[in-house]
Amino acid sequence: MQNLTVWLNRRLFLIIVLTVTIVPGIVFNRATIVAANSDDEAAARAALLQSATAFEKNDIAALNKLWANDEALTVFESGHANYGWTDYRDHHLVPEMREMKNTKYTLSDIKLHMAGKTAWATFKYAISADLKDRHVDGGGLGTAVLEERDGRWQILHWHSSAPRRQPSAAPTPARKG
Secondary structure, rough: OOHHHOOOHHHHHHHHHHHHHHHHHHHHHHHHHHHHHHHHHHHHHHHHHHHHHHHHHHHHHHHHHOOOOOOOOEEEEEOEEEOOHHHHHHHHHHHHHHHEEEEEEEEEEEEHHHHHHHOEEEEEEEEEEOOOOOOOOOEEEEEEEEEEEEEEEEEEEEEEOOOOOOOOOOOOOOOOO
């Protein structure tokens, strides 16, 4: 009976030692992972918001750092597609920024999802700008995919769309008679 008591006490002691040494390590690692995810989420969100600010300021140098600068980039906007950074920058982004003055561009209602070095977001956008002959106000919905590259979150895919315009009223047929 005494041997059984000694054996049980040793077992209990071993369980306590393992619990005291292993559980804090598990909790610490979990907290580190959560903190890292939180930091990544904040950095990905910041990249989206910085991109909107850079667009407002016509800051192509900042956009060059925030968007993927290779052929992997895809942009779908208002039924038009751009493939690769050079195509998007030279045939869409720069001409559009050159055309707009007093630009205000904001993102809101950002819903961000993280999976390792990839993030995707849905958002609402609002834009206001002066063109040569008129002022435009608009908004819509968007989706972005970001990837962490060399320690920076960069936009790899962008898709935005605006609500459909109301169709013009059909002309009323002339009455006969």
